[in-house]
Amino acid sequence: MTGRNALDLHVPAPRARPGDTPDFSGWSFPEPGDTPRPDVDTPAAELRDFAYGLIRVLDMEGAALGRWAPRLDADTLRRGLKTMLLTRAFDERMHRAQRQGKTSFYMQCQGEEAISIAQAMALAPDDMCFPSYRQQGILIARGYPLVDMMHQIYSNRLDPMKGRQLPVMYSSKKDGFFTISGNLATQVPQAVGWAMASAYSGDGRIASTWLGEGSTAEGDFHAAMTFAGVYRAPVIVNVVNNQWAISSFQGIAGGENTTFAARGVGYGVPALRVDGNDFLAVYAVMQWAAERARSNLGPTLIEHFTYRAGPHSTSDDPARYRPADEARAWPLGDPIERLKAHLIRVGEWSEDQHRAAQEEAIDTVRAAGRDAEKVGVLGVEGAHEIGSMFEDVYKEMPWHLQRQRDEAGA
Amino acid sequence: MTSMTMIQALNSALDVMMSRDPKVLTFGEDVGYFGGVFRVTEHLQQKYGAKRCFDAPINECGIAATAIGMAVYGLRPVIEIQFADYMYPAYDQIVSEAARIRYRSAGDYTVPMTVRMPYGGGIFGGQTHSQSPEALFTHVAGLKTVIPATPYDAKGLLIAAIEDDDPVIFLEPKRVYNGPFDGRRDKPVQPWSKHPASEVPEGYYSIPLGKAQVVREGGDLTMLAYGTMVHVALAAAEDSGIDAEVIDLRTLAPVDIEAIVKSVSKTGRCVIVHEATRTSGYGAELAALVQEHCFYQLEAPIARVTGYDTPYPHALEWEYFPTPPRIIKAMRRVMES
Numbered sequence: 001m002t003g004r005n006a007l008d009l010h011v012p013a014p015r016a017r018p019g020d021t022p023d024f025s026g027w028s029f030p031e032p033g034d035t036p037r038p039d040v041d042t043p044a045a046e047l048r049d050f051a052y053g054l055i056r057v058l059d060m061e062g063a064a065l066g067r068w069a070p071r072l073d074a075d076t077l078r079r080g081l082k083t084m085l086l087t088r089a090f091d092e093r094m095h096r097a098q099r100q101g102k103t104s105f106y107m108q109c110q111g112e113e114a115i116s117i118a119q120a121m122a123l124a125p126d127d128m129c130f131p132s133y134r135q136q137g138i139l140i141a142r143g144y145p146l147v148d149m150m151h152q153i154y155s156n157r158l159d160p161m162k163g164r165q166l167p168v169m170y171s172s173k174k175d176g177f178f179t180i181s182g183n184l185a186t187q188v189p190q191a192v193g194w195a196m197a198s199a200y201s202g203d204g205r206i207a208s209t210w211l212g213e214g215s216t217a218e219g220d221f222h223a224a225m226t227f228a229g230v231y232r233a234p235v236i237v238n239v240v241n242n243q244w245a246i247s248s249f250q251g252i253a254g255g256e257n258t259t260f261a262a263r264g265v266g267y268g269v270p271a272l273r274v275d276g277n278d279f280l281a282v283y284a285v286m287q288w289a290a291e292r293a294r295s296n297l298g299p300t301l302i303e304h305f306t307y308r309a310g311p312h313s314t315s316d317d318p319a320r321y322r323p324a325d326e327a328r329a330w331p332l333g334d335p336i337e338r339l340k341a342h343l344i345r346v347g348e349w350s351e352d353q354h355r356a357a358q359e360e361a362i363d364t365v366r367a368a369g370r371d372a373e374k375v376g377v378l379g380v381e382g383a384h385e386i387g388s389m390f391e392d393v394y395k396e397m398p399w400h401l402q403r404q405r406d407e408a409g410a
Numbered sequence: 411m412t413s414m415t416m417i418q419a420l421n422s423a424l425d426v427m428m429s430r431d432p433k434v435l436t437f438g439e440d441v442g443y444f445g446g447v448f449r450v451t452e453h454l455q456q457k458y459g460a461k462r463c464f465d466a467p468i469n470e471c472g473i474a475a476t477a478i479g480m481a482v483y484g485l486r487p488v489i490e491i492q493f494a495d496y497m498y499p500a501y502d503q504i505v506s507e508a509a510r511i512r513y514r515s516a517g518d519y520t521v522p523m524t525v526r527m528p529y530g531g532g533i534f535g536g537q538t539h540s541q542s543p544e545a546l547f548t549h550v551a552g553l554k555t556v557i558p559a560t561p562y563d564a565k566g567l568l569i570a571a572i573e574d575d576d577p578v579i580f581l582e583p584k585r586v587y588n589g590p591f592d593g594r595r596d597k598p599v600q601p602w603s604k605h606p607a608s609e610v611p612e613g614y615y616s617i618p619l620g621k622a623q624v625v626r627e628g629g630d631l632t633m634l635a636y637g638t639m640v641h642v643a644l645a646a647a648e649d650s651g652i653d654a655e656v657i658d659l660r661t662l663a664p665v666d667i668e669a670i671v672k673s674v675s676k677t678g679r680c681v682i683v684h685e686a687t688r689t690s691g692y693g694a695e696l697a698a699l700v701q702e703h704c705f706y707q708l709e710a711p712i713a714r715v716t717g718y719d720t721p722y723p724h725a726l727e728w729e730y731f732p733t734p735p736r737i738i739k740a741m742r743r744v745m746e747s
Contacts, residue, residue, distance in 0.1 A: 130479075162516045171515040178482070179515035183506045189472050190507070193479020193487075200435065200461055200485070207479075219499065223472030230467055392513045393551050395520070395575045398620065398664035 012251030018319060022329035029275070029331075032056040033066025037284075040292040044270045051261035051271040054305060057280040060333060062341030070284040074348035080121060080279055081343060082357050084113040084336050087137045089361040090146060091310075093369055094153055098167075098314040102377040103153050105167045109134045111309030111327060114279040114335035115240055116210070117141045122286035123208060128198075130178045130191035130209035133168050134240065142175045146365060150372030156383050158375050162392075163384045184215035188224035188237060192299075195235035196227070199296075206293040208236040208286075213260050213303075214245025217253045221263075225301070229267040232298030236289045239263075239301065240276065242308035247321040264301035276306030277332045279339040305332070386410040413603045414610040416587045419561035420450045420526075423568035424488065426614050428458050431486065434572060435462040438473055438490030438526075447492055448528055448587060474500035474525065478508050481523040486572055494529035494581060495538045501546070508577040509552030524571045528584035529557075530638050530685050531722055531731050532591060540722040542637075542686035547579040548663040548695065554619055555579045555662040559586065559640035560607030563660060566617030574619060583637035593642035593733040594649075622666035624673065628655040631679035631744055634670065634696050636662060639683045639732060646737035652745060654681075662692060670696070671703045678709035679744045685731050688716040710747040713740040 015023040035055045038047060057069050072080075091108035098106040109116065116137030120129070129138050139149065148160055152170055155163040161171060171179030178194075181187060191209035198205050211221065216239055228235050239260045243250050253260075264271030270292070274285045282304065289300035309327040311318050323329075343349030376383055387410030390401045397405070414422060427434045436451055442465035445452030454463040466473045470491055477487040491497050497504075508521045531540035547555045556571055556578055558564035564582070571578035585591045589599040602608035626644055630653040635643040640658045647654035655673050659665060674680050680700050682693040693714040700712055715732045723730050 128483075160516060160518075161514065164516065165514050169514065171518045173515075173518045179511060179519050181507060181514075183502065186475065186503060186507050189475030189503075190479040190482065192472075193476030194483045195479070196476055197480040197483035197485050200480075201483070219471055220475060220503075223467075223469045223475060226467050226469055227472045227476050392517045394554070395512070399667060400664060 012249070012256050014249035014251065014322070016323045016326065017321065018323060020323050022323045022326040024329060024331050027331060029054045030056065032059040035066065035068060037067040037288070040288060040295060041297055044268045047270045048265055051265055051273060052259055053273055055272060055274040055281050055285055056278055057284060058278045058338050058342055060338070062338065062345040064280055064342060068281060068284045070280055070287060072280070072283065074343070074346070076121070077339065077343055077348065080117060081336065081339050081349070082361065083117045083137065083141050084339065085357055085361040086364060087113050087117065087140050088336065089358070089365045090136070090140065090149070093365045094150070095310070095314060097153070097369070102373070103155070103167050104378055105314055106153065107133050107168050107313045108310040109136060111334060112240060112242055112276065112306050113137050114282050114339070115238070115276050115304045115306065118279045118283040119208065119238070119286045122283050123290060124205070126176055127205050127290070128176045128178065128191070128194055128207045130187040130194065130207060131180060132184070132187065132210045132212060132240070133180055135210050136168065136170070139170060139172065139175060139177055142177070144172055144175050144177070146368035147371045150368055151375060154372060154377045156372070156376035156380060162388050185211050185218035185220040187211070189220050189227060191237070192224045192228045192233045192235050195233035196231050199234055204294065206234040206236070206290060208238065210238045210240055212245055213239055213241035213250050213255060214248060214253045216260055216263060225263065225267040225269060228299035229269045234293035234296070235299045236286070236293060237299060237301045239303045240306060241303050242306050244308045244312070244318070244322065246312045246316060259303060261301060261303035269299050269301050271301040271303065273303045273305060275332050276304030277335040277338060279335055280342070307332070309334070411609045412612055413608045414561045415589070415602045415608070416558070416561045416564045416582070417449055419565040419610045420568055420582065421452055421454070422610065422612065423565040423572070424451060424454060425457070427569060427572045428454065428462060430614065433485045434488065435480070435485060436488040436490065437464045437466045439466055439468055439492045441465060441490050446490060448584065450526070451490065470496050470500035471503055474503040474508065477523045478503060478511070478521055481521040482511070482519050486522050488524040488526060488572055491525060491527040493539050494527035494543050495541045497527055497543060504553070504577070504579070505550050509550050512576065513552060520575055521577045522575045524568070524578045524580055526580045526582060528587070529581045530583045530585050531727050532585040532638065534724065534727060536724040537722045540727065542684065542717070544581055544662055545686060545690060545692045548692055553577055553579055553663065555581065556619060556660065557581045557583065557637045557662060558660060559583065559637055559658050560590070560605070561602055561610050562607045563617055565610055566615050567619065567660060569614065570616040570619050573616065578619070581637065585638045586641060590641045591638060592645035593731070594645055595728060595733065617660070619661045620664045620666055621661065622657050622659045622669035624655060624669070625658045626654065626656040628653040629677060630654055631681060631741060632657060632673040632677045633681045633683060634659060635683040636660065637685070639685060642732055642734060643683050643737060646734040646741065649734050650738040650741050652741050654741065665699070667699060667703065670700065674700050674704040675707045678707050680708070680712045681715060681737065681740050681744055682712065683715045683732050683737055685717050687719045688714060689719050691716055710744045713744045715740045
């Protein structure tokens with residue numbers, strides 16, 4: 001055949017692999033403070049540019065700039081910073097606990113603390129969260145006891161999930177925190193349904209949900225965006241673009257072609273792209289989206305542009321697929337360092353206070369850890385009655401499960 | 411009492427529950443203004459408004475998932491999957507999510523949702539409008555699976571399903587929507603109005619899940635069936651001259667083991683009939699249960715009459731699904747051994 005080109009299959013690959021120098025060259029971002037803040041009732045069609053930009057408030061020296069600056073009082077900012085420190089200390093201890101054989105599995109959110117924590121703080125306490133597995137910051141921000149999280153991670157006698165779930169798959173209805181699934185993106189259309197139910201019931205509560213950029217490729221995300229757009233559900237869909245889905249860089253999910261926020265454009269859902277390591281910008285964007293949902297104006301998609309500084313989980317070794325120092329080279333810094341710099345800059349924080357807060361966080365986690373380990377770590381015999389395995393499959397135990405429970409010797 | 415088709419009875423169940431409980435709402439493809447491709451939700455939008463009965467995008471995953479979210483919120487959604495054959499995109503949401511949310515959250519969250527799906531063949535629907543996927547649900551811990559065979563049961567069981575606090579898969583045998591098709595090729599299907607089980611109370615009543623019903627008493631052998639096959643099994647019993655006891659299981663999970671054991675212990679022989687493919691079909695579970703519970707009462711091997719292990723063949727559907735002659739052959743075999 002003449003006149004036909006030989007076709008070539010494109011398989012995306014990241015710029016840098018182990019041994020290479022991290023390469024973020026050519027990435028350009030709008031300057032902090034440069035992005036205008038539209039009114040919440042602006043039609044989606046007029047907001048398209050926001051899907052391709054990047055909302056930033058903090059510059060790298062800690063100054064808060066522009067109309068997106070949320071003007072939070074110093075106490076709120078200090079609370080945000082301390083919650084991030086506490087979350088990081090918690091992660092460090094529990095990651096180590098897994099290495100020490102105290103549990104089977106753990107997942108840190110290192111580098112992504114601002115996202116869950118600023119967002120939880122921007123929501124009302126009774127707004128409903130449908131998180132993925134890396135938003136432990138929501139629970140911590142809402143005051144859920146660290147020791148109960150640890151009981152869950154250790155699957156011990158006091159585990160609120162009765163030892164049934166993989167570590168970090170928390171659930172707390174009273175804290176508006178949906179039971180975490182290990183399946184990806186399933187929670188996103190569920191959050192849309194919850195929000196539809198809230199609107200149907202004439203409730204004032206809204207829903208928020210989180211997924212990684214990698215799992216936007218799941219059909220569930222398309223389902224969620226379709227339903228959210230069609231029924232104008234009061235829901236906020238957060239795509240946490242931390243660049244890595246286990247070992248697959250964001251290009252494997254389509255990130256080479258456009259932004260993840262741009263997914264919203266096709267559904268007619270306003271989409272904002274925000275610097276996920278900028279506590280103030282994340283807070284402000286969440287406030288905007290929440291106000292929009294509460295005003296019956298429907299859903300918002302937020303892409304949080306960030307970097308997964310740790311491994312995917314304790315079962316993962318990122319040294320095998322990305323440069324070891326890529327996190328340090330991330331051009332948008334670390335969320336804790338950046339909020340700290342801001343608070344110091346405005347005279348509301350100091351290096352000494354920071355050190356003290358870090359120590360306090362470590363002490364708090366250590367104390368909770370001691371209490372949890374006293375109750376037991378994974379594998380302690382007799383932590384759960386065998387019979388408990390058969391409970392909660394149904395509201396009432398049917399005959400066949402009663403029989404199997406007897407067979408199991410319970 | 412009014413004579414109703416199964417469609418009217420299902421419609422009446424939804425109507426009764428929507429009028430009793432504002433937490434009940436229904437949605438699915440073409441379910442709203444049009445009233446569903448099989449008319450099960452007819453007039454509900456006009457009566458209860460578009461917020462309680464509405465059309466959904468063509469996305470079964472989204473339909474199931476949003477219903478889960480609604481149920482978690484505290485509503486009692488009833489969703490329609492237009493054909494059970496379209497269920498597969500929703501399967502992950504049903505199996506990994508709806509079925510397990512109570513368990514994985516240790517009872518913190520529950521999913522009181524009902525998933526209605528017309529299933530089964532005999533309507534020249536081809537491969538994608540004829541399947542019987544019940545075993546894909548009965549295999550899943552945390553789900554209840556219900557299949558009615560008559561208008562009376564359809565209404566009472568659907569009301570019980572909606573009131574149930576666990577997710578219920580409600581499979582509707584669409585071949586008997588308008589009349590008790592019995593698989594006799596030479597006889598036209600009678601309308602429901604000539605069948606006693608079409609007499610349906612207009613108001614509220616429910617039939618407990620997990621309870622089978624003996625629809626024909628007999629002493630020679632036990633036939634276990636559900637859905638359309640109940641009527642085919644009854645026709646086979648009638649045509650065979652064998653005094654068969656026919657049990658309509660009504661709920662497949664959790665199954666009414668007492669009713670099965672009682673009957674098979676009495677007759678000593680068992681024929682299982684279903685439309686679905688045979689291998690790993692629900693009949694295999696029934697055969698195992700009968701063997702476990704009634705081995706010493708059995709006089710003959712258990713027989714299964716089922717769809718063949720092929721995709722559903724459009725032109726050959728009469729050869730594919732069990733008909734009275736095929737069932738009679740199995741009954742004779744069981745009687746002779």
